[in-house]
Amino acid sequence: MSEKVLMCGNEALGEAAILAGVDGYFGYPITPQNEATAYMARRMPEEGRVFVQSESELAAINMVMGAAATGARAMTSSSSPGISLMQEGISYLAGLELPCVIVNIMRGGPGLGSIAPAQGDYFQATRGGGHGDYRCIVLAPASVQELVDLMQLAFDLADQYRITVMVLGDGILGQMMEPVELRKLPRRDLPEKTWAITGARGRPQNILRSLLMTDNQLELHNKHLQEKYAGICKSETRVEQFDVDDADVICVAYGIAARVVKSAVIVARDEGIRAGWIRPITLWPFPTDAIGMAAEHKGREFLVVEMSCGQMLEDVRLAVNGKAPVRFYGRAGGAVPTVEEVLEQIRKIAPVIVD
């Protein structure tokens, strides 16, 4: 076991990528993820790997595409407005089925917004801001340690499924320092990248393209993608649950908002309220089954807490499917819900049980 070190999320995600064997980092600075770019600028050359500060986010995502096409492990990181600029590239990556990792340390929006932490990019991350029928796997860590672990998983998932994996954090996770163990996780047994463009000597030429105009080539390609996505939903959904079994009120939150909710649930239990929480770790695939099963319990209510005006809320409603009331509490534009605010919502919903 390695020793624990105190690290901010932005630097830790960089070191985790290095542990995962990232070959190239391409990025353009933006607050509140700047420490990630700065860290990689220093560390990647030390490791004899590639660091490029691109001229724009558009360039960064296309550099990622080029590197990924050669079979390299490639990544970029940015924050909300920068991720918006990358959307065209993400759609192309999906069409080409190129593996890569994109980190979004979200800030307030829309527009240039603010540099304060937010969760307003949930729709963009889980629905795709680019065009076409595609999905990205979206991982939502709630601590710096989980960020380190999920970054490594992200590269494996990307290679296993030939897909873009987005790690979705927020300004707090990026800036926050917590003790981390920089442990290298065992790599999955991954398929060889026989599709990579590595020079065709001694083998047939590989072609990577997303323009599929003849016959029903593109529909077949879409069917193939959907089958792949269905497989991911079946095998890769991750969720954490806490005090759910006897709960009258179940809070659903992800990332830093889930940390706030956890504190509120602990205090609520002390007050005699049967509260619990469900924390989606994968936002896509969404833990629909876990939430749906929790909704089967009669008389239960759900409270979704987000640092947005209600985006994951829609996925929770779809999962609950009308079986229980779903309420919402959110702060937006860089504001963060407090423990006391969440508690107040819980108290409104749930009865106090006196044993």
Added chain:
Amino acid sequence: MMAGNFLEEVIIAGFGGQGVILAGKLLTQTAMKKDLKVSYIPAYGPEVRGGTANCMVVISDESVACPLVVSPTSLIVMNKASLLKFTPALKSGGLMVMNRTLIDVAAGRDDITLLEVPADDIALKLDNPRGANMVALGAYVTARGILTVDDVAACMPDVLAKRYHDTLEANIKTLKAGAAYIREHYDAVVS
């Protein structure tokens, strides 16, 4: 060392350049090295030197759920603006270290333990004019009793950038001066 479960939530606030961020990191690193659970969040903004600066440190013997501090159990305020901003949020029964050199108003709370420490004066006397943060941290640690100044001193090389390691000795001396001030003037709080 405190017994049983505890949750210490600290806000350290001042203006940019006073070293509140460094003090916060040092406190967090020290608590981590003592096997306590910790989190640290700097307030980041477009501010430059002279603007407001603060950070939130959570120390507990159980894993930290919410790392955000709204109502601190302890507050270290290095200038008047910070005092005015954060004093109302301090929990009843909480601990406040106030930099008396730069703050000329009263805390206005009679339900807290108030430590008035002339942090800049003490640092200046030690010929360490940027060491008021260390005085305040030494005072806080001594009064709070979760960690010792020796614990903090031992962690200073981990937190201070290598190019400043020639200031280690002076900063440790300044840190201990803060501790000494509390023992001399607030003996009842320490014991």
